[in-house]
Amino acid sequence: MRSIRKLHQFFVDKPVDNGTIINNLYRVSHVIGSGSYGIIYYCKDIQTNEIRVLKQLRPSKHRTKSEVALFENEISIISRLQHPSMPQLYEYFSVNGSLFYSMNYIEGINMEELIFSTNKTFNEKESLAFIFNLLPLIDHIHKRNIYHGDIRISNILINKDKLYLIDFGLSKIEQNDSKFLEIRQGDYYDLGDILLYLLYTTYSSKNKKALPWTEELTLEQETVHLLKRLLQINEAYPTIESIAKDVEAALLANTKENQA
Numbered sequence: 294m295r296s297i298r299k300l301h302q303f304f305v306d307k308p309v310d311n312g313t314i315i316n317n318l319y320r321v322s323h324v325i326g327s328g329s330y331g332i333i334y335y336c337k338d339i340q341t342n343e344i345r346v347l348k349q350l351r352p353s354k355h356r357t358k359s360e361v362a363l364f365e366n367e368i369s370i371i372s373r374l375q376h377p378s379m380p381q382l383y384e385y386f387s388v389n390g391s392l393f394y395s396m397n398y399i400e401g402i403n404m405e406e407l408i409f410s411t412n413k414t415f416n417e418k419e420s421l422a423f424i425f426n427l428l429p430l431i432d433h434i435h436k437r438n439i440y441h442g443d444i445r446i447s448n449i450l451i452n453k454d455k456l457y458l459i460d461f462g463l464s465k466i467e468q469n470d471s472k473f474l475e476i477r478q479g480d481y482y483d484l485g486d487i488l489l490y491l492l493y494t495t496y497s498s499k500n501k502k503a504l505p506w507t508e509e510l511t512l513e514q515e516t517v518h519l520l521k522r523l524l525q526i527n528e529a530y531p532t533i534e535s536i537a538k539d540v541e542a543a544l545l546a547n548t549k550e551n552q553a
Contacts, residue, residue: 306351308332316386330354333510367493368394370464376433378457418547420491421535425540430458432533440465440476444483478529485523515543
């Protein structure tokens with residue numbers, strides 16, 4: 294059954310041909326990404342000559358109301374973002390039964406690509422600074438009761454040291470304040486996961502046996518404290534402000550260590 298479904302998706306979910314004009318407005322240049330339920334195109338607005346990004350719900354997903362609802366939820370969330378470092382929604386529409394929405398093109402390099410393609414590394418201070426610069430973006434969406442749900446390096450772009458948060462496909466809007474306090478911890482955990490990932494870019498293993506990060510990495514105690522709370526090994530953080538305070542303390546500790 295699964296192989297039949299995969300075969301069906303292969304034939305049904307073919308991307309739009311390059312050069313195609315969608316909705317009498319967007320000329321498709323090429324596919325820039327695809328996920329389990331969406332195809333993303335790099336396009337040009339033929340009226341303004343500006344670059345746009347189109348996201349299409351895979352045709353195979355139209356058969357289930359839940360998949361369509363997820364796509365519509367993503368559109369609703371992007372319309373609420375209103376931040377220069379996040380996608381900006383222009384319009385959503387249907388063409389020949391296919392659902393699309395358009396957004397601005399954010400120029401930058403994907404953090405995952407930056408690390409793996411250029412062997413970019415981050416020392417402790419640089420890793421902490423990265424998290425500190427990411428915090429205002431997380432704070433922005435949380436103040437709008439939006440839980441991202443998928444904060445990882447592949448969903449962060451960087452351009453001239455400025456960070457951009459993308460891909461809100463798994464995000465949720467939660468109006469129940471008490472429930473939101475609980476689910477936003479998932480975003481905090483992701484921050485800890487990113488920090489740990491960046492710290493490991495400078496790590497060179499000397500042991501054949503893998504050890505816990507607390508034994509493999511040599512870090513300032515303030516950074517260890519921060520990580521343990523983000524990863525909920527110790528008491529979880531209640532707010533972005535409390536995280537920022539400890540990130541600043543860890544940055545200060547690293548500055549003093551470098552000056553010593």
